[in-house]
Amino acid sequence: MSGEDKFDAIVVGAGPAGSACAYTLAKAGKEVLIIERGDIPGRKNVTGGRLYTYALDLLDEGLHEKAALERKVTHEQIMMLSGDRAVNIELVNPAFNQEGSSPMSYTVLRASFDKWLANKAEKMGAALVTGIKVDELIERDGKIVGVVAGEDQLFADVVVAADGVNSIMAQKAGLIPDLKMENVGVGVKEIIELPSKIIEERFNLKEGEGAARMLLGCTEGIHGGGFLYTNKESISLGCVFTPEGAAKKKKSIHEIFQDLKMHPAIYQLIEGGETIEYSAHLVSEAGYRGIPKQLHREGFVVLGDAAGFVINTGYSIRGIDLAILSGIAAARAVINAAKTADVGPAYMEELNKVRLMPTMNQTDPFFDVLETPWLYDKAPNLAADIFSYLFTVSGDVGGKMRPELMGLLKKNGISLWDLTKLGFKGAKL
Amino acid sequence: MSIDRMTAPGLLGLDSFTVDEEKAHIVVNKEICAKCAEKPCLYVCPAVLYKLGKNGELTFDYAGCLECGTCRVMCKNKGIIKWEYPRGSFGVNFRCG
Numbered sequence: 284m285s286g287e288d289k290f291d292a293i294v295v296g297a298g299p300a301g302s303a304c305a306y307t308l309a310k311a312g313k314e315v316l317i318i319e320r321g322d323i324p325g326r327k328n329v330t331g332g333r334l335y336t337y338a339l340d341l342l343d344e345g346l347h348e349k350a351a352l353e354r355k356v357t358h359e360q361i362m363m364l365s366g367d368r369a370v371n372i373e374l375v376n377p378a379f380n381q382e383g384s385s386p387m388s389y390t391v392l393r394a395s396f397d398k399w400l401a402n403k404a405e406k407m408g409a410a411l412v413t414g415i416k417v418d419e420l421i422e423r424d425g426k427i428v429g430v431v432a433g434e435d436q437l438f439a440d441v442v443v444a445a446d447g448v449n450s451i452m453a454q455k456a457g458l459i460p461d462l463k464m465e466n467v468g469v470g471v472k473e474i475i476e477l478p479s480k481i482i483e484e485r486f487n488l489k490e491g492e493g494a495a496r497m498l499l500g501c502t503e504g505i506h507g508g509g510f511l512y513t514n515k516e517s518i519s520l521g522c523v524f525t526p527e528g529a530a531k532k533k534k535s536i537h538e539i540f541q542d543l544k545m546h547p548a549i550y551q552l553i554e555g556g557e558t559i560e561y562s563a564h565l566v567s568e569a570g571y572r573g574i575p576k577q578l579h580r581e582g583f584v585v586l587g588d589a590a591g592f593v594i595n596t597g598y599s600i601r602g603i604d605l606a607i608l609s610g611i612a613a614a615r616a617v618i619n620a621a622k623t624a625d626v627g628p629a630y631m632e633e634l635n636k637v638r639l640m641p642t643m644n645q646t647d648p649f650f651d652v653l654e655t656p657w658l659y660d661k662a663p664n665l666a667a668d669i670f671s672y673l674f675t676v677s678g679d680v681g682g683k684m685r686p687e688l689m690g691l692l693k694k695n696g697i698s699l700w701d702l703t704k705l706g707f708k709g710a711k712l
Numbered sequence: 713m714s715i716d717r718m719t720a721p722g723l724l725g726l727d728s729f730t731v732d733e734e735k736a737h738i739v740v741n742k743e744i745c746a747k748c749a750e751k752p753c754l755y756v757c758p759a760v761l762y763k764l765g766k767n768g769e770l771t772f773d774y775a776g777c778l779e780c781g782t783c784r785v786m787c788k789n790k791g792i793i794k795w796e797y798p799r800g801s802f803g804v805n806f807r808c809g
Binding site for chain 1: 804
């Protein structure tokens with residue numbers, strides 16, 4: 284086979300990881316081919332979601348300015364639900380969105396964002412084929428040398444697996460076993476269309492501003508939570524939880540989500556809107572400890588969701604930014620490596636340099652904190668009880684605060700020992 | 713239209729699918745499933761595509777699959793004998809995502 288027929292890299296999947304990798308490679312003059320199974324990039328992809336802007340700016344200075352993004356997040360919210368009660372905490376910090384610097388994060392829809400980013404990679408010189416699924420990897424002398432897609436065999440120095448959370452490629456390469464049920468969450472989401480004026484009124488937003496809300500206490504006690512993001516002319520409402528928990532409860536994921544949608548505190552935000560899409564996706568939940576031991580072998584590297592690059596702290600969820608970072612890291616490894624065998628180790632080094640691995644490592648203890656079962660039902664009940672106590676004025680004398688609060692803890696079945704255990708876990712953060 | 717509780721088929725009706733009539737991307741062996749006591753697939757599929765038939769047998773239709781992979785992860789007794797993504801350009805097409 285002639286040298287002309289061989290790419291420097293073949294990227295499987297035109298999501299943020301794959302396109303960021305292809306963009307960086309093409310910019311350095313490398314011959315790169317992206318193969319995407321959807322007809323248009325983004326058509327198979329789902330986010331909560333939001334994108335933290337720094338990653339896009341690392342890919343290229345000022346890239347976010349023309350990106351297909353929804354609203355800059357100005358209102359950070361955490362809402363706890365208990366029965367028909369709701370406690371909402373909101374942070375508005377102008378420092379997150381200062382004039383003259385990049386807003387910290389944007390809400391995003393993947394059909395438009397992924398299409399835009401893949402198009403950017405194409406304009407930089409990457410080749411993109413869509414509507415084609417990669418079926419197999421080609422292995423020779425223990426090295427991955429290409430892919431089989433339909434009738435075609437395509438060859439490259441490096442195959443980049445950016446094929447998402449169910450990474451068939453990484454499995455075929457023998458790098459990761461089947462996903463473990465305790466390590467994933469399943470997310471479901473409705474996109475609810477509403478005029479931008481109404482969204483801005485309901486969330487107290489100025490034009491272009493957006494809210495991001497995490498929801499606790501909406502999963503029937505199952506480990507997980509809900510989310511709400513305001514887009515330009517729609518609201519992304521969804522929840523993520525362990526499928527194992529739903530199976531044990533024998534309660535359908537779809538039903539639990541419909542209950543959340545109809546909760547009075549949520550319903551008032553989406554009332555009058557129209558659902559235009561329903562989607563579902565797996566989310567890697569294990570953080571640092573869920574990353575496969577080996578993310579490369581000769582001629583092959585694993586990126587983004589396929590590599591388990593997701594951080595869930597309970598109050599924020601990161602994935603797209605990490606995907607982009609890993610794409611940049613893999614591209615830099617390919618660009619700088621003298622020979623194919625050097626790419627994998629160089630990729631691991633680059634993952635450190637872009638601070639992806641250290642960040643994931645540092646956030647690892649969140650996994651243990653979030654394993655606390657009473658966070659998902661008793662804690663939101665307690666929060667609603669405490670605030671109800673604090674804000675109740677009836678003319679009665681009422682109880683003294685300390686014994687009242689201790690009583691509320693007891694009522695909710697949370698012992699001081701439970702709090703101590705959580706404290707120990709929290710001390711490692 | 714306004715916001716209301718919706719059934720899974722109602723929600724799937726809002727989505728765009730290009731169904732591959734020739735090739736099922738997920739195949740279930742009903743004999744294995746008949747022996748599975750837990751049947752987690754009944755609860756965890758966001759599209760509610762795994763159901764019980766009149767005689768208690770498992771039924772499954774791949775046409776409304778959202779391609780999340782939850783059934784694949786949760787299938788304990790390997791009744792799902794094949795799980796692949798649909799062939800290129802088939803399956804769900806998210807317009808928002």
